[in-house]
Amino acid sequence: SAIGSVGQFTINSNTNQFIKDGQPFRYVSGALHYFKVPAVLWLDRMVKYKMAGLNVIQTYNIKLWFVSYFDSYIEWTFHEPEEGVFRFDGDYDIIKYLQTAHDLGLLINLRTGPYIDAERDLGGLPYWLLSKNPKMKLRTSDPTYLSAVDKWFSLLLPKLAPMLYINGGPVIMVQIENEYGSYNACDFEYVDHLRDFHIKHFGREVQLFTTDGNADYFLKCGKIDGVFATIDFGPGSDIVQSFAAQRAHQQFGPYVNSEYYTGWIDHWEEPHSTVGSAQVANTLDKMLAFNASLNLYPLCGGTSFGFGAGANQGDGGQYIPCITSYDFNAPLTESGDPTQKYFDVRKVIGKYLPLPNGTLPAPAPKMETKPIVMKPVLNIYDIIKSQTPIESTFPMTFEELRVRDGFILYSTNIAFIPSDPAVLTVKGLKDRAQVFVNKVYNSLKSSEKLINKLKYAGTLSRTRNLFTIGLDIEFGSQLDLLVENQGRLCYGNVFGESKFFINLLNNKFVNLKGITSNVTIGPQLLKNWKHYLLFKNWTENVAYIQYYSDIYSSNQLPIKKSSFERIPGFYFSEFVLSDNKDYPLDTFLRLDGWRKGLAFLNGFNLGRYWTVGPQLTLYTPKHLFNAFPKPNKLIVFELENTANDRSVQFVKQSVLNATTPYD
Template identity: 55%
Template sequence: MEEGTHYRRKERRDRHYIRLSERRHHSGSLSVPPARPPPPLLRHSHHGICGAVTALLVGVLALGVLGQVGQATREPHEGTQERSFSIDYDNNQFLKDGEPFRYVSGSIHYFRTLPSEWRDRLKKMRMAGFNALETYVEWSSHEPEQGTYDFSGINDLPSFLTIAQEEDLVVILRLGPFADAERDMGGLPYWLLNKNPDMRLRSSDPSYLKYVDAWFGDALLPKVKPLLYENGGPIIMMQVANEYGSYPDCDFAYTSHLRDLVRAGVGEGTVLFTTDGNGVGFLKCGKIPEVYATVDFGSGTDVAKSFDTMRLFEPRGPLVNSEYYPGWLDHWGAPHSTVKAEAVAKTLDEMLALNASVNMYMFHGGTSFGFTAGSNMNGAFQACPTSYDYDAPLSEAGDPTDKYWIVRNVTAKVTL
């Protein structure tokens, strides 16, 4: 079909859909909270408004959620060699296609959300003014048995990332191999424990690295390379390791090996980064040469002090909080963790005023299906429940909370 005809038909369908939404809204069958201000205007994605959305979002659309909040992610086209994403160290910013860029990203884990709900969750995040998605990759889900790879159903990572691109989101991909994320064994496959009783996980132990090398080289990196931004896909950044500065080892041979492994698999055109706590003790072991170091912290934290600590390890480049916590994880036997929405909004506002890029961990927590929930140790064993609600802007069920609206009002004040 000719491209112009294709888009004209979609536009007519969208207008019909919005008129239908308006009729339903004014008839009283659908509504949004009357106290909410109008949402920030959003730009049409190339795919328009696809499928049925929740009653809430139909109401939002009826209020006029069709405009622009920031730079859009474009679908792959011929001439993708012009696409680029990089760090401008001279001006302390990211560059996307040669233009200044920053992101407000949200964490949504594909393995904690049913595939039938992926688009709904991503669309709601985009409508909150976010322009990027962040997700971990969980090794144990994709290689449940050694050499048997699964990228189907809830493990269909390429489809999840493609939907994100269709919903006008760029992607920040956290490769692992260890994810943490309150998952069983941090997302490492159980069968590693059967291979060598003396194996040292998350280290340069050759008996561990040979399985990491196979997972990355034979399965993961070939799957995601076509989805890199430079290749027409949505992936702008990839994380190497995960909060390694919180691990008792300072095995730089290991983290450098991971860096080289990723570079060999995807090339030099993708920004690699690390994430660690906002203290020197975390960053001194988490920082990897030739990989951009970022920090993480939650609301109520001294923002300037946290970024000053980051500057000790990255004197130039954009300020980045890779895990900004709008809530917290839960443990069995403890009350549900909550954080006041006003506190979350205040610290987010402070970071955006500094032109920082921010990833909200989590925007939608979802569910740890089956027996995949992990645990912690803090003087005693602390098991994590199936629910990973995280007191996030979208609830475990995918419903916007009061925090959603308050956060959206903050993002509406900035140009992304």
């Protein structure tokens, strides 16, 4: 049933214009990712989009009428994290998100996927597809993949149908797949199927579109028969050449840049990306003068809370994980604050479109707390005491073990006399492993007990191409690897093409996580592994840590500092905000002196921190705090070393441009 008056939206092939309700139409929109912005902040961000002048322009007898316009992906894995487990409430309430936009008078271009990129884990596809079939060719007509997509779309698309503009809702156009021309599968059977599935649920009147790079190379496999083709490019590109590429593959219709980049992606260990405001404004001006429609990607930054962030491949094919922040150097920051770029973009838009009246957004006030001292509660070995491991001859992947993200402890005993030197090799490591050895010291007197002590031996790292390490190890020693999934690749030819096999013998693909190959010491194979899953759902299991922290605070659980030396563990603190009547306010968690891990506030996973930079702070929206006098519970999972005084602090200033190893 319609939620408003039914509208019409088409393309006039003679005048090369969008036609909305019988009138010529063009738009300037901004991308907003609801899965990177908590639901309580959707309205705030949408109002700021409106005030930026992101307007649709239509001519009614020379009078100008406008509404605001934005663009959004839908992330499959956000809504179906495990097969058949669906989330559509709270932060996952996509219909409320669209309804909020509709109530504000916003129009929307919606990108349903199933693949979206957006620098998200596996490009927004659910990890469990690879649990069902590790050889699955994602983003193709592989029947095992398509059947899962069809199930998802059979649930999603009927929910969205009432929100279409042609049904009285705010959704003007719907994108099929995402930059498919950048993927070398070039499977037209697949994209034609997606087109037909959308038509089946939405009807033939809905305007479908695609987005691809601004060159023939991208468009030749990205263009779908019967679907309007648009392009994407950033500041400094040649707009005449770019739109000529669009026209070569899309013979009629308006010029459209569906992703005009306002900044760029950040990766761990790499310098912060910035794009100058003048450069963004200059190319924007040229496009508007060219009579193009466009989408600012994004207008507002966001945050890949929890384990949401994905990873990319560098120019040399190296693995580079994305940071937690999705600030993107956008006109509105990660915390929704306007930058000079916001006002510069607005000024250019004002040359071509009427700007709305109203108060321009200002930076939201921020708060700072006193340093918060964290108490050690449990290390990983305390946790696994109560766990029954999963055993197998050879190491299993996260996907085989049905673990979406986080960490798995792999443990084995050395059943042979190791070579000297004993060199451990884990070629198929995805992505990082801290290595611990339980060296068995044989005493001179047989009556004395053997002394067992786990010691940190070093770290293997995919980002640093470190897959081997020398060990002080012997027959009978215990070898443990705490393996971290740092995010699945989200872009490029990494979704099931044969040339991306890690190991042609076992056909394990590049996007599997954990240990995806055999493990050796010298020439000898390590067998008989135990897998400790730690937590399958990190946020829910924070309650487990809080339970132990309560025991700790009542002094029933003695903690030895030595038990945490280089051994990953959980730290806890309870604190109360000041009685300032304005608190809580937005803030940023800073962990100076800590190294790498995760932070949880009142059970909410704020995401990954890592002092290699460029990001040193974690954005913490005000709604996550309890106001005075109610206590707040903070948990930090630290992999390596804490600050000397074990303190952290919420501060007013975000730091996303720290020096990195590769500056």
